[in-house]
Amino acid sequence: MHKTSTYVPRIIIKCELCIMTLVTFFLFLPKNRAMLGLKLPTDPRWVNIVEKNIEEILTDHAYCEQKAASTAISLIIGFPEKSELVQEMTALAREEMAHFKMVHDRIIARGWTLGRERKDAYVLQLMKFFPKGGSRNTHLVHKLLYAALIEARSCERFRLLSENIQDQELATFYRDLMVSEANHYTMFLAFARKYGNREEVDKKWQELLVYEATIMKDLGKKETIHG
Numbered sequence: 541m542h543k544t545s546t547y548v549p550r551i552i553i554k555c556e557l558c559i560m561t562l563v564t565f566f567l568f569l570p571k572n573r574a575m576l577g578l579k580l581p582t583d584p585r586w587v588n589i590v591e592k593n594i595e596e597i598l599t600d601h602a603y604c605e606q607k608a609a610s611t612a613i614s615l616i617i618g619f620p621e622k623s624e625l626v627q628e629m630t631a632l633a634r635e636e637m638a639h640f641k642m643v644h645d646r647i648i649a650r651g652w653t654l655g656r657e658r659k660d661a662y663v664l665q666l667m668k669f670f671p672k673g674g675s676r677n678t679h680l681v682h683k684l685l686y687a688a689l690i691e692a693r694s695c696e697r698f699r700l701l702s703e704n705i706q707d708q709e710l711a712t713f714y715r716d717l718m719v720s721e722a723n724h725y726t727m728f729l730a731f732a733r734k735y736g737n738r739e740e741v742d743k744k745w746q747e748l749l750v751y752e753a754t755i756m757k758d759l760g761k762k763e764t765i766h767g
């Protein structure tokens with residue numbers, strides 16, 4: 541099976557290697573459900589819904605990876621003067637497209653064809669949180685915080701799949717991806733703190749986490765990555 545390539549962002553090597561190691565370590569401890577800062581865990585019964593329609597979850601997942609690559613590219617286009625960000629987003633876009641290929645390969649191997657893009661109601665709702673307008677830098681910080689949270693929630697969903705799905709090939713696949721997404725979450729949060737005022741960023745992050753929990757109350761009922 542194609543393994544996830546280990547992508548280690550340089551910003552984390554410099555500043556947050558310990559945090560990344562800890563996050564990865566805690567991911568493998570079943571009792572540490574509060575990791576990633578998420579305020580509301582997904583009901584594990586969501587996996588039972590997913591298992592009934594593997595084609596649907598893989599289709600939705602493929603687009604999540606493609607959108608993650610698009611986000612990385614949009615950050616390069618929007619903020620070309622941030623050299624460190626551009627370097628990391630270049631690597632990330634490649635990694636997310638490699639994830640897309642891994643999901644697409646599984647769709648093909650199972651005799652299916654990639655369907656049309658599914659709307660991600662979770663992401664659309666999440667992105668209503670921060671008010672429009674503000675400075676260019678504020679816009680960057682908000683984009684980075686949204687990206688960090690989407691990575692964190694994806695990571696949580698992948699963990700649930702890796703631990704509970706009956707299909708062993710997919711269980712291994714999601715375990716590998718879970719580690720990648722945890723690293724991305726850490727990287728985006730580190731960039732938000734780097735480019736914004738640390739205190740303000742941490743306050744916004746906490747508020748966003750609380751808001752996200754209100755969205756999640758109505759989710760966990762569909763066979764999509766964030767549904």
Ligand SMILES: [Fe+2]
Nearest residue numbers: 605608636639
């Ligand atoms: Fe990914």
Ligand SMILES: [Fe+2]
Nearest residue numbers: 608691721724
């Ligand atoms: Fe990611």
